[in-house]
Amino acid sequence: MAKILIPTPLRKFTGNAATFEVKGATVAEALRALAEAHPQLKPHLFDNAGRLRSFIRVYVGEDDIATLQREDTPLTDEAVVSIVPAIAGGS
Amino acid sequence: MSRAVFTLVLSPEVDAHIRRHGEAAWPYECCGFLYGPADGNPRLITRALRAPNSKEGDQRRRFEIAPTDYLEAERYAADHGLQLLGIYHSHPEHPAVASKHDLAQAMPFFSYVIVSVRGGRAAEMRSWRLRDEVRAFDEETILIAPAFAKH
Ligand SMILES: [Zn+2]
Numbered sequence: 384m385a386k387i388l389i390p391t392p393l394r395k396f397t398g399n400a401a402t403f404e405v406k407g408a409t410v411a412e413a414l415r416a417l418a419e420a421h422p423q424l425k426p427h428l429f430d431n432a433g434r435l436r437s438f439i440r441v442y443v444g445e446d447d448i449a450t451l452q453r454e455d456t457p458l459t460d461e462a463v464v465s466i467v468p469a470i471a472g473g474s
Numbered sequence: 475m476s477r478a479v480f481t482l483v484l485s486p487e488v489d490a491h492i493r494r495h496g497e498a499a500w501p502y503e504c505c506g507f508l509y510g511p512a513d514g515n516p517r518l519i520t521r522a523l524r525a526p527n528s529k530e531g532d533q534r535r536r537f538e539i540a541p542t543d544y545l546e547a548e549r550y551a552a553d554h555g556l557q558l559l560g561i562y563h564s565h566p567e568h569p570a571v572a573s574k575h576d577l578a579q580a581m582p583f584f585s586y587v588i589v590s591v592r593g594g595r596a597a598e599m600r601s602w603r604l605r606d607e608v609r610a611f612d613e614e615t616i617l618i619a620p621a622f623a624k625h
Contacts, residue, residue: 469538
């Protein structure tokens with residue numbers, strides 16, 4: 384089972400769970416399973432078209448999936464998937 | 475619909491940390507992470523850590539925290555038995571009011587502390603939290619409380 388790490392600000396939508404164990408062959412499958420298990424999380428991960436939100440980055444291990452095969456990046460049973468909110472702003 | 479009323483308690487060390495960082499980074503924006511022992515209302519912040527401003531472009535008006543620095547910050551919380559509870563940044567020559575850029579990228583749950591820095595000197599500090607359901611900020615009341623500093 385791959386493991387998804389939930390960032391602190393989204394844990395209010397997972398009943399305070401920090402991790403989610405998931406069977407999924409790809410990042411997309413794993414994240415969909417997470418969103419199905421915790422429906423309140425879904426709008427924070429995906430837009431209306433079902434695409435990952437632009438303010439959310441996803442890492443597998445130490446690698447940004449943007450540098451791998453994006454949402455099609457395959458997952459091993461030992462994979463650790465991190466959801467990383469983009470933190471930015473200005474004045 | 476009644477709004478949640480939140481209070482944010484900063485230790486004097488955290489208060490000083492944010493002000494010092496804002497002054498050191500001026501005329502550019504600084505940013506960093508806020509931690510506490512657990513969430514609650516009041517929400518206690520007992521530790522602040524600097525993060526590099528990774529924004530490419532005008533750092534006088536913008537900040538960004540690199541994803542790898544964010545991952546590191548979550549790990550720090552887990553390793554130290556703390557919770558990552560918020561983000562601070564500075565507004566050089568602007569009031570400590572959350573901007574439309576702050577609102578556009580705000581995450582739920584986090585406290586967004588902003589310190590205004592004018593002429594290199596830290597001025598007012600205010601804190602904002604994203605409202606549930608609607609994309610709008612509510613202001614949190616900031617208290618500086620030495621009694622909570624011992625953690
Ligand atoms: Zn701002």
